[in-house]
Amino acid sequence: MSLDPLIKFSHVEKVFPNKDGQPRQVLRDVNLSIQEKSIFGIIGHSGAGKSTLIRCINGIEKPTGGTVSFSGKLVNTLKSSKLRSLRQNIGMIFQQFNLMPSRTVFENIMLPIKYRHINRAEARQKVTRLLEMVGLPDKASAFPSELSGGQKQRVAIARALIDDPKVLLCDEATSALDPQTTQDILTLLKDLNHRLGITLIIVTHEMEVIENTCDFVAVLDHGKIIEQGNVYSVFVNPKEILTQRFIATTSRLELPQEIIDSDLLNLTGKQKLVKITYLNGKAMVPLISFISRNFNVDANIVVGDIKILQQKPLGGLVIVLDGLESDIKKALDYLGKQEIRLEVQNYDKRN
Numbered sequence: 001m002s003l004d005p006l007i008k009f010s011h012v013e014k015v016f017p018n019k020d021g022q023p024r025q026v027l028r029d030v031n032l033s034i035q036e037k038s039i040f041g042i043i044g045h046s047g048a049g050k051s052t053l054i055r056c057i058n059g060i061e062k063p064t065g066g067t068v069s070f071s072g073k074l075v076n077t078l079k080s081s082k083l084r085s086l087r088q089n090i091g092m093i094f095q096q097f098n099l100m101p102s103r104t105v106f107e108n109i110m111l112p113i114k115y116r117h118i119n120r121a122e123a124r125q126k127v128t129r130l131l132e133m134v135g136l137p138d139k140a141s142a143f144p145s146e147l148s149g150g151q152k153q154r155v156a157i158a159r160a161l162i163d164d165p166k167v168l169l170c171d172e173a174t175s176a177l178d179p180q181t182t183q184d185i186l187t188l189l190k191d192l193n194h195r196l197g198i199t200l201i202i203v204t205h206e207m208e209v210i211e212n213t214c215d216f217v218a219v220l221d222h223g224k225i226i227e228q229g230n231v232y233s234v235f236v237n238p239k240e241i242l243t244q245r246f247i248a249t250t251s252r253l254e255l256p257q258e259i260i261d262s263d264l265l266n267l268t269g270k271q272k273l274v275k276i277t278y279l280n281g282k283a284m285v286p287l288i289s290f291i292s293r294n295f296n297v298d299a300n301i302v303v304g305d306i307k308i309l310q311q312k313p314l315g316g317l318v319i320v321l322d323g324l325e326s327d328i329k330k331a332l333d334y335l336g337k338q339e340i341r342l343e344v345q346n347y348d349k350r351n
C-alpha cells in the first residue's frame with residue numbers, strides 16, 4: 001500500500017522575469033513526493049533553486065508551470081485567505097534566524113499569533129512548553145542579542161512551532177552555526193520529528209547534514225532534480241557526478257596520491273591496492289580474513305571509513321593485497337562475486 005504524499009510537486013517550473021527582459025528559469029520540471037512524518041533533504045550548490053523550491057510549498061513563490069499540492073490540495077491556485085490557513089500548517093526557519101531584535105524571546109515566539117483571537121493564558125502556557133521543548137526554559141525574557149547563534153535558532157524553531165504545523169521548512173538552518181551547534185540543532189530537529197511526527201524539509205549545501213538527518217534526499221542542480229531517493233541507497237550508489245562529489249565530502253576513503261607515491265606503503269608492482277565499499281549491510285571485515293585464510297594472500301587495511309547510516313554500515317576499506325599473482329587474482333575474483341563494490345586502484349608511482 002503506498003500512501004498519498006503530504007507534498008507533491010508535478011512538473012514544477014519557475015521562470016523569473018528579469019529587468020533586462022531576459023527571463024530566468026530557476027526550476028525545471030521538478031517532480032517530488034514527500035511523505036508525511038519523513039525527513040526530506042534537498043541539496044544543491046548556491047543558486048541551484050533550493051529556496052525557490054521550498055517557497056513553492058507555502059505559496060511564497062508561485063510556480064509558472066506544473067502543480068504543487070499539500071494534503072491533496074493545490075497550493076498554487078489558493079486565494080489569500082486559504083493561503084493563510086495553509087501557512088499555519090507550514091513553519092519555516094532560516095539561516096539568519098530572522099528574530100525581531102527589539103522583542104524578547106517570549107514575544108518573538110508569540111508573534112505569529114499576536115493578532116489572533118486566542119486565549120492569552122493558553123498561549124502563554126504554550127510558549128513556556130515550546131521553550132522547554134527547544135531547551136531554553138529560562139530564556140523567555142532574554143533579547144536575541146543576548147543569545148548565541150544556536151540559541152537564536154532554537155527560538156526560531158519554537159516560533160515556527162507555535163501553530164502546531166505539520167511541516168517545518170528548514171532553509172539552510174544550520175549554515176551559520178559551528179559544527180557542534182549544527183549537530184545539536186540537527187539532533188533537536190530529529191527529536192521533534194520523532195516526538196511530534198512533524199515532517200521536516202531540510203535544505204542544505206552540506207552532504208553531512210543530509211547524512212546525519214534525512215531519510216530521503218533530492219539533489220538539485222541548476223533547477224533540476226538530477227537524483228533522488230532513500231539516503232542510504234543514494235549514498236551507496238550515487239549515479240550522478242554531482243551527487244558523487246557531494247558524497248565524497250563526507251568520506252575519508254580516498255588514499256591521497258602523496259601517500260601512494262611515498263614509501264609509507266612500500267607498494268611493489270605485484271601488490272594490488274583495492275577499495276571495497278558497502279552496497280548493502282553485509283559484514284565486510286570477515287571477508288578480509290576469509291580471503292587471507294583461503295587464498296593465502298596478505299590483506300592489509302590501509303584506510304578504513306565505516307559508519308552507520310539508517311542502522312546499516314556505510315563506507316568501506318582500502319586494502320593492499322600481497323602474495324602470489326595467481327592467489328591475488330583468486331582473491332579478487334572472490335571479492336568480485338560478493339555484494340560489495342570492488343575497485344582495484346591504479347597506483348603507478350609518479351616519479
Ligand SMILES: Nc1ncnc2c1ncn2[C@@H]1O[C@H](COP(=O)(O)OP(=O)(O)OP(=O)(O)O)[C@@H](O)[C@H]1O
Nearest residue numbers: 016024026044045046047048049050051052053205
Ligand atoms: N525574485 C527573484 N527574481 C529573480 N531571480 C531570482 C529571484 N529569486 C531567486 N532568483 C534567482 O534564482 C536562482 C535560484 O535562487 P535560490 O535562492 O532559489 O537558490 P538557492 O539554491 O537557495 O541558493 P543559496 O544556496 O545561495 O541560498 C538564483 O540565481 C537567484 O538569483
Ligand SMILES: [Mg+2]
Nearest residue numbers: 050051052171
Ligand atoms: Mg537559498
